[in-house]
Amino acid sequence: MIKIIEANKESEKIAKILSRSQMDSTEVLETVNQILEEVKTDGDKAVLKFTQLYDENKLENLKVTQEEIEAAKQAIDKDLEKALKNAIKNITTFHKKQVKEGFMINESPDVMLGQMVMPIEKVGLYIPGGTASYPSTVMMNAIPANLAGVKEIVITTPADKNGKIKDSVLVTADLLGVDQIYKIGGAQAVGALCYGSETIPKVDKIVGPGNIYVAMAKHKVSGLVGIDMIAGPSEVLIIADEKANPTFIAADLLAQAEHDKRAASIVVTDSHSQAKAIQKEVEIQLQMLERNEIAREALSEYGAIILCETKEQCFEIANDFAPEHLEILTENPFEDYKKIKNAGAIFLGEYSPEPLGDYYAGPNHTLPTSKTARFSSALGVDDFYKKTSLVYYSKEALRQASEDILLIANNEGLTGHANSIKVRMEES
Ligand SMILES: NC(=O)c1ccc[n+]([C@@H]2O[C@H](COP(=O)([O-])OP(=O)(O)OC[C@H]3O[C@@H](n4cnc5c(N)ncnc54)[C@H](O)[C@@H]3O)[C@@H](O)[C@H]2O)c1
Ligand SMILES: N[C@H](CO)Cc1c[nH]c[nH+]1
Numbered sequence: 001m002i003k004i005i006e007a008n009k010e011s012e013k014i015a016k017i018l019s020r021s022q023m024d025s026t027e028v029l030e031t032v033n034q035i036l037e038e039v040k041t042d043g044d045k046a047v048l049k050f051t052q053l054y055d056e057n058k059l060e061n062l063k064v065t066q067e068e069i070e071a072a073k074q075a076i077d078k079d080l081e082k083a084l085k086n087a088i089k090n091i092t093t094f095h096k097k098q099v100k101e102g103f104m105i106n107e108s109p110d111v112m113l114g115q116m117v118m119p120i121e122k123v124g125l126y127i128p129g130g131t132a133s134y135p136s137t138v139m140m141n142a143i144p145a146n147l148a149g150v151k152e153i154v155i156t157t158p159a160d161k162n163g164k165i166k167d168s169v170l171v172t173a174d175l176l177g178v179d180q181i182y183k184i185g186g187a188q189a190v191g192a193l194c195y196g197s198e199t200i201p202k203v204d205k206i207v208g209p210g211n212i213y214v215a216m217a218k219h220k221v222s223g224l225v226g227i228d229m230i231a232g233p234s235e236v237l238i239i240a241d242e243k244a245n246p247t248f249i250a251a252d253l254l255a256q257a258e259h260d261k262r263a264a265s266i267v268v269t270d271s272h273s274q275a276k277a278i279q280k281e282v283e284i285q286l287q288m289l290e291r292n293e294i295a296r297e298a299l300s301e302y303g304a305i306i307l308c309e310t311k312e313q314c315f316e317i318a319n320d321f322a323p324e325h326l327e328i329l330t331e332n333p334f335e336d337y338k339k340i341k342n343a344g345a346i347f348l349g350e351y352s353p354e355p356l357g358d359y360y361a362g363p364n365h366t367l368p369t370s371k372t373a374r375f376s377s378a379l380g381v382d383d384f385y386k387k388t389s390l391v392y393y394s395k396e397a398l399r400q401a402s403e404d405i406l407l408i409a410n411n412e413g414l415t416g417h418a419n420s421i422k423v424r425m426e427e428s
């Protein structure tokens with residue numbers, strides 16, 4: 001049963017919830033370190049070993065063949081394909097707003113400054129596929145990559161026990177022009193994309209969400225290769241007042257809890273009767289949920305209904321938790337959202353449930369978890385760009401700046417820097 005915690009009386013429990021990061025497990029870290037090390041030295045051999053161990057499948061081919069893509073295109077339900085195309089349209093419309101251009105400042109012929117915006121050349125999209133498969137994540141990652149102009153996009157996603165990737169994932173990838181798809185997941189996929197193997201190409205940046213092993217592996221390889229963010233096990237925090245609908249709230253808690261036994265589903269409310277009603281609804285709906293084993297474990301370990309003394313306290317706790325998704329189910333969400341400082345995405349009012357954002361509305365569903373919404377943002381076109389500065393000064397412009405530069409360089413004790421300016425000023 002999901003627990004009710006009184007914020008003012010059980011401060012230790014609240015502190016534990018608020019400080020908990022999914023990224024502090026030493027057990028996960030040790031497993032991931034070992035996988036990455038072996039993939040680095042043994043390439044495909046290690047990738048296959050860990051795939052067999054954790055995904056329990058023996059793969060004939062790591063790379064999805066054109067025949068497999070064609071078969072998926074034939075087999076896919078046509079209504080589903082249409083729905084995917086509608087979602088692609090919405091997500092594209094939203095992300096087009098993020099497209100950026102470089103700029104140039106040349107207010108005088110003596111000085112020209114600029115910023116070039118260029119696509120990253122090779123990116124790896126991690127598409128989760130352990131306990132569910134995610135065509136929606138293909139859209140959320142490939143659309144911004146395409147809009148940024150990335151030339152080479154590689155997908156890794158775990159296959160099922162028969163070595164097959166779901167038709168919807170292959171068709172969505174095909175609709176978005178991605179044809180390099182590898183049937184591997186977990187830390188071994190992240191390692192292969194970072195170090196390269198006989199079969200898997202080494203990329204410049206790895207993006208996309210995944211379970212704790214994927215999130216930890218991305219964190220560990222970051223620096224050798226670019227990563228987008230920590231986008232680990234899903235989280236939702238719902239701020240609910242007395243009048244909010246407990247049936248809707250319970251459904252939204254379960255929607256995230258079914259993702260992963262480590263998913264966090266939390267409510268903050270200032271109403272005791274609401275807390276009780278939600279608790280009861282969660283139990284009722286759990287009985288009907290297909291993935292109720294995962295959801296039950298997530299709710300008992302990472303779920304909570306936090307009962308606050310005041311509405312303000314609800315917002316303080318929400319900001320401290322910095323959830324991936326935040327739903328505001330209060331009388332005036334259009335005023336209340338302004339109090340939020342830390343959240344990956346905010347959903348306003350009772351007809352904007354989080355799954356609307358997962359699949360369809362347009363904003364990205366790849367979002368920061370484990371309190372990283374304090375400093376990270378939703379995946380977007382920007383994640384697929386790099387920016388390079390351009391500097392031009394004429395001799396006269398450099399002469400005018402030289403005195404200031406020499407003072408700063410000498411102050412830093414870097415006389416070689418000062419000399420680089422001086423030799424130019426001494427030139428006849
Ligand atoms: N934050 C976001 O933006 C976001 C978006 C979508 C999904 N998600 C999250 O993605 C995750 C999807 O998880 P999933 O497991 O279904 O798929 P996944 O593809 O992320 O992970 C499956 C892989 O994990 C590896 N693995 C499983 N158990 C392991 C173990 N004990 N040791 C080492 N490796 C192991 C396996 O190799 C397997 O291929 C969920 O946590 C979900 O909440 C997050
Ligand atoms: N809720 C997930 C992000 O935490 C995204 C998703 C994809 N499909 C279903 N849900």
Ligand SMILES: [Zn+2]
Nearest residue numbers: 255256259358
């Ligand atoms: Zn979801």
